[in-house]
Amino acid sequence: MYFYGISGSNKIGGSSYFIKLGDRKFLLDMGLDPNLPGVYPKYENLYRKKLLTTMGDLDGVIVSHAHLDHIGSLPYMLKEGGKVPIITSEATKVLGKTLLLSAPKESDDYIEIFKKDEIEKVFSLINPRETMVAKDYEINLYDSGHILGSKMVEIVTQEERVLYTGDFSLKNMITAKKMNLSSIKSPDILLCEGTNLNKNTNSYINERLGFIRHANKVVANGVLLIPAFALGRTQEVVCLLKNAMKSQLLKRVPIYIDGLSVEMSELYNELGVDILDDYVKIAPNRFSETMDDSPKIIVCSSGMLLKNSKSYLYASKVLKNENNSVTFVGYQDKRTPGFKLLYEKNFNFKATINRFNFSAHGDEREIFQLIDRLKPKKVVFLHRNLKDQEEKELEKRLTKIYGKNIKFYFPKDGEELNL
Ligand SMILES: [Zn+2]
Ligand SMILES: [Zn+2]
Known part of the structure; x- marks a missing residue:
């Protein structure tokens, strides 16, 4: 798999990742960074790096959940990408649309990027589904336990099995079903959120x-x-x-x-x-x-x-x-x-x-628990907020625990990986 982190790799905000499996090209999430008003991820880098000639070259866009940092720049798909399937859950479609339409009313700090009719149009193109089977690949969404409708994304081809956690939690919450690992097979590559790496929260x-x-x-x-x-x-x-x-x-x-x-x-x-x-x-x-x-x-x-x-x-x-x-x-x-x-x-x-701390993200214990359960060959940490030194120490700790069985990656925004 080829991975290119457009935005939201070594920061929390504006998540969007390009992946290529064989000839198949996907975007995982299209977010906005709430701390960069009026700016969306640099999708033009995909053209510059010749990964795409237009957004229409994508085989699919998969949206993990309806938080602004994962869905906020979805209307960008109207730029030449109108026919690309957008794969997400019913709840994410419903919640995401209202969130995007209403966000400008919420605060003086929000700068509108997309017009009301653009937001409405892109959401009207979504046909919610949790499975998509194509000739040479399959996409499955599973509950990720973060908010209502939040999903992890599994992409399977003949050669590879990839799992993107999106934002996840292994805790049982009242309004979101706990992450469902029951039917998930060991992936070759785990793209894992790392919001709470280095943090263990109170029970x-x-x-x-x-x-x-x-x-x-x-x-x-x-x-x-x-x-x-x-x-x-x-x-x-x-x-x-x-x-x-x-x-x-x-x-x-x-x-x-x-x-x-x-x-x-x-x-x-x-x-x-x-x-x-x-x-x-x-x-x-x-x-x-x-x-x-x-x-x-x-x-x-x-x-x-x-x-x-x-x-x-x-x-x-x-x-x-x-x-x-x-x-x-x-x-x-x-x-x-x-x-x-x-x-x-x-x-x-x-x-x-x-x-009080009500994080809806897995803490470090939960992240390790997930790795223990899934036993991937490679883990790429995204959506993380660590200093370089902290990452080095964490890498050492992980190598101590998992030895050479699992390789860990900490890409920065704009970095590519051939996995
Ligand atoms: Zn979230
Ligand atoms: Zn997030």
């Missing part, structure tokens, strides 16, 4: 219990604001809170959702995962201005308090009262107001600021 159960204890304390007298990513994290946190209320581990107070989290949650309901019900309501119009400080929970995008997003507007109010808490449940990029509030603390506020 998921302990983290959830700690979070519920904390929520109980806050809603005794105040407002709990949870800035959360619109897709995935919002729904997982809401279900966790709701379940705790149902089993009387948490005092029953109203749960409101707002921002892009609302549209995404409505789609979850349509896709058969109940988010909105008697426990969870959509916040009334202008609630961030009109609400009082009576006990309640607000789960709202953006997860990083991007400027002028709904969570940013709520935070400006919630932070003024000492009974309230702003509680983060996801990754904070260094440039965002969320990061500054959490780590720099040079603001004038009275509420408490807290953080």
